[in-house]
Every structure is written in structure tokens, then in C-alpha cells.
Amino acid sequence: WQQKMLRLAWAARMKAPVVFPAVGSGVAMAVRSMSGEAEAVATQKDSSALPHKLSLSFMGPNDAICTKKPVDMVLVPGVSGIFGVLPGHVPTISELKPGVVEITSASEVSKYFISSGYAFVHANSALEVMAVEAHLLDDLDHDAVLSGKKEAEMQVKNAKTDVEKAEAQLTLEVFTAMAEALQSK
Amino acid sequence: NTSDKMEAWRQAGISYLRYSNICAQVVRRSLKEPLKAKAVSRDAADMKIQSFEAGKRTAVRITSEDK
Numbered sequence: 001w002q003q004k005m006l007r008l009a010w011a012a013r014m015k016a017p018v019v020f021p022a023v024g025s026g027v028a029m030a031v032r033s034m035s036g037e038a039e040a041v042a043t044q045k046d047s048s049a050l051p052h053k054l055s056l057s058f059m060g061p062n063d064a065i066c067t068k069k070p071v072d073m074v075l076v077p078g079v080s081g082i083f084g085v086l087p088g089h090v091p092t093i094s095e096l097k098p099g100v101v102e103i104t105s106a107s108e109v110s111k112y113f114i115s116s117g118y119a120f121v122h123a124n125s126a127l128e129v130m131a132v133e134a135h136l137l138d139d140l141d142h143d144a145v146l147s148g149k150k151e152a153e154m155q156v157k158n159a160k161t162d163v164e165k166a167e168a169q170l171t172l173e174v175f176t177a178m179a180e181a182l183q184s185k
Numbered sequence: 186n187t188s189d190k191m192e193a194w195r196q197a198g199i200s201y202l203r204y205s206n207i208c209a210q211v212v213r214r215s216l217k218e219p220l221k222a223k224a225v226s227r228d229a230a231d232m233k234i235q236s237f238e239a240g241k242r243t244a245v246r247i248t249s250e251d252k
Contacts, residue, residue, distance in 0.1 A: 062227065079192070098208050115208040132209040133224070141217045148215060166197030167207060174211040 051087045055126040056103065058112070060134050065112065074127055075102035076119045085119075085127050092121040098177040100137070101129055111137045113181050115174065137185050140178055149175035 053070035074085045077099025085092075096117045103110045117131035152172035159165035194204045213224035231249040235242060 098212070113212065115212040116205045132205050133212040135212065135216060135220070139217055139220055140215055141221070144215045148211070162197050163199065166194050166199055167203075170194055170199070170204065170207050171211050174208050175215075178212070178215055 051125045053125070054085060054087050054089075055124075056129070057126070058101065058103070058129045058131075058134065060117075060131050065134060068126070069105075071103055071105040073104040074129070075100070075104075076129060077101065077114070078119065085121055087125040089121045089125065089127075091123045092119070094119045096129070096131065098174045100181045101131070101134065111181070111185070113137055113140060113178060137181055140182060142182055145175060145178045145182060149179055 053072065054074060055068045056071045056074060057067045057069075058065040059067070072086075075082055076085060076094065077097050078094040079097045080094075082099065083094070096114060096119055098115055099113070101112045101114055103112070112131075112134045113136075114129075114131035115133035117129065117134075119130075120128040122128070149172065152168060152175050155168040156165065156172055159168045195201075199207075210228055213221070213228060216224050229249075231247070234244075234246040234248070236244045236246075
């Protein structure tokens with residue numbers, strides 16, 4: 001940003017229009033100078049100048065799976081539905097439900113099951129996925145998931161108070177999500 | 186529109202913190218060993234409770250030392 005401002009000041013003195021290269025920035029600024037003052041006019045984002053990669057930071061409270069890693073696409077389990085994030089995605093904040101985060105990078109796909117969290121898409125094609133627990137699908141114990149799911153179904157039936165019922169229902173939802181994730185591995 | 190509805194757990198009186206902790210607990214207990222042992226140790230949260238009466242410290246309770 002500082003460099004851009006320096007170039008603007010230089011252009012103002014030279015009284016010449018300056019076009020900033022769109023590589024890596026996606027924004028071209030044209031400068032007109034009238035009476036020695038620089039006037040910056042931002043033109044429309046040129047679609048051919050969009051970044052080619054998403055910068056992904058996928059982290060939890062204990063560790064980070066990746067920080068600012070360039071990837072092609074990430075599928076994210078939002079509470080209103082699964083959505084895909086590509087470079088140039090509109091800035092978004094989304095709460096995440098228990099589900100699978102699928103990262104595609106150079107035709108390699110990695111799937112992580114997350115317990116819950118948030119996803120932030122920034123204007124510069126940076127995506128941050130924060131999850132409390134994030135594990136590769138291979139690290140989930142298939143038998144434990146199925147037996148846990150059965151147990152949770154029993155607990156939903158036996159729950160008495162509202163809170164107990166909601167917690168049992170929630171537990172069942174997480175087990176169901178894990179079972180589905182393992183099935184579609 | 187799902188964004189207008191209060192989520193089921195919120196309606197039942199569960200806070201977001203409890204919701205995310207329950208989800209995390211379920212996932213931790215479904216991991217394969219040796220990851221599971223390490224993860225389940227993250228489940229535990231202990232606290233030291235210091236009681237005060239009229240400005241003076243009275244009882245101390247450390248939950249990790251509860252029997």
C-alpha cells in the first residue's frame with residue numbers, strides 16, 4: 001500500500017497517468033493529476049486479474065493445519081449449508097456446523113472432519129477456517145462412531161429435561177455427521 | 186430462511202460455548218488411538234475456586250483434587 005502511495009505521489013509530480021500492474025493485486029488504479037494534486041480513481045476489479053489461489057489458514061486452538069497455504073478451492077460446512085470458496089469469493093463470515101472441510105489443491109483433495117467453528121472469507125481471497133477439533137477422516141474410528149450413534153439415539157429417547165434432550169440431540173447430530181462423512185470417504 | 190431461526194440448541198437454553206464443547210467432546214471420543222488419548226486429555230477443564238466472606242478469603246477448592 002505504501003508503494004502505491006509513493007507511486008501516486010510520483011505520478012502527481014510527473015503529471016502522468018499511472019496504471020498499477022494487476023498481477024497479485026487485482027485492482028488497477030489510474031491517476032489523473034489536475035493542478036498538481038493526485039486524484040486516485042479505482043477502476044473496476046478486472047476479472048482476469050483475480051488471484052489464482054486461495055490463501056487458506058486452517059486452525060484450531062491447539063495447532064494449525066496450515067497457515068496462508070495457497071489452495072484452489074475449499075468446501076466448508078456452513079450452518080445454512082455446504083458452500084465452496086474459490087479465489088475471489090465475496091467476503092463472508094459463516095458459522096460452521098459439524099461436518100467435513102474439503103480442501104482441493106492441485107487436484108489433491110484432503111478432507112477434515114470439524115466439530116464446529118467459523119469460516120472467514122476476506123476480500124483478498126484469504127480464507128480462515130477456525131475449528132475446535134479438526135481431524136483427517138482416516139483418524140476417525142468407524143466402530144466408535146457407529147456405536148456412539150446408537151448410544152446417542154438411546155439417550156435422546158431417555159432424556160427427561162429440555163436441556164438433556166437438546167444435548168442428546170446435539171450429540172446424535174455430531175455422530176450422524178461423522179457417520180455420513182465416513183460413508184462418503 | 187435459516188438465518189432468521191434461532192438454532193435448536195440456543196432455543197433449548199444451551200450457550201454457544203457449551204454447544205461447541207459438546208461437539209468437540211464427541212469428536213475427541215471418536216478418534217483412533219493414539220490420537221484419542223491425547224485428545225481426551227483436552228476435555229478436562231479444572232479450576233481453582235476461592236471463596237470470600239466480608240472481604241476475607243475463606244475456602245479454597247481445586248476441582249482437579251476433588252475426590
